[in-house]
Amino acid sequence: MASLPKTSRRPVPLLVLQTMRPRQWIKNSFVLAGVVFSGRLDHVSSIGNALVVTIAFCLASGASYLLNDARDAETDRLNPRTAGRPIARGDLPVGVAYAASGVALLAALGLALVVNLASAGVVAAFLALQFAYTLGLKHVLFIDVMAIAALFVLRAFAGVVAVDARISPWLLLVTGLLALFLALTKRRGEAVAMGGQSNPQRPVLDYYSVSLLDELIGVVTPSVVVVYAIYTVLGASTDTMLATVPFVLYGIFRVLFLMHHRDRVGMTEEVDALVYRDAPLLACVVLWGVACAVIILTA
Known part of the structure; x- marks a missing residue:
């Protein structure tokens, strides 16, 4: 009798890295806004500090994803979109995920502390809010998207304290509004995607309707444009x-086009992936x- 083929499995470190979702780390590029908009792109030390804190946020994000999936x-096994995640399919033990999350957390705080105490404080605040989101805030109507927006503001603020600079609060405000816009989208x-069906993985979707979300997006969209325009006039270093x-x-x-033509362009509910999936x-x-870099450097 022929023996059954063994199921191939990736090494544990690769499974941990996959669960940390490196593709999602593009969000942490918001940390680099501090060194760009403070006009310190010609300061090697500032760029180095910003990159170190960005890596710290990547580790912090990975720690939260490990905790979330564990x-x-x-419930991930019940959703076709998440059933293939390493923990959900049984390739990565839950205990290993928890341990890896703790290691990533400590590494994130340690890296940030190398830059300065303020950066470590912002990373700690980010982790606290991220874990609160994972443990319950993601199930609270409106608070879920507002928490996501706050996480982006913390990323941008971390970039500011990493280079010990001052930037306009209008820029932090537009960061939060833009993140809120993307979260609602x-x-x-x-x-x-749910088509009105209940979702055990995201109970909060039982309260959101497409029409309600369209109204909320209609409120936030012009706010992003107006606040950014105000920043360019009142907060930027040059008009x-x-x-x-x-x-x-x-x-x-x-x-907005991709949101309303999702079937034509193959868009999924993962709006974060749009940045590198959509060429325009x-x-x-x-x-x-x-x-922005050219204008700020030549101002």
Whole structure:
């Protein structure tokens, strides 16, 4: 009798890394905003500090993902989108995930502390809010998306304290509003994907409807544009930053287009992946970043 083939399994370190979701770490690029908008791109030490804190946030994010997947393993198995995660499919033991989460947490705090105490404090606040989100806030109507927005503000603020600089509070405000816009867009994608069915993994979706989310997005969208325009006039180091507003407008228009034509462009509820999946949106983000850097450095 022929023996059955053995199931191949990746090494544990690779499974841990997969569970830490490196593709999601693009969110931590918000940490680099501090060194860019403070005009310190020509300071090697500032760039180094910003990169170290960015890595710390990647580790902190990975720690929260490990905790989240370890806690939600049972419900993840019920969702086709998450059933393939290492813990849900049984390849990565829950105990190993918890241990790896603790190691990543300590490494994140240690790296941030190398830069300065303030950076470590912001990372600690980020971890506390991220774990609170994982343990319960993600199930509370409206608080879930507001918590996501706050996490992005903490990323941006960490970039500021890492280089010991001052930037306009308008920039932090627009960061939070933009994150809120993307979080609501993601919830809308999830609501559309569920088609009105209950979701044991995200009970909060039972309270969100597509029409409600459309209204909320309609409130937040103009707020992002207005606050960013105010920043370019009142908060930026030069009025020339006003020239970057069209990039922000196009980026928002593109996300809204993708949101309403998700079947045509193959968009999923993972809005975070849009930046590197959609070429026009990626080009817009890159051009905006280059324009901001050039304007600030030549101001």
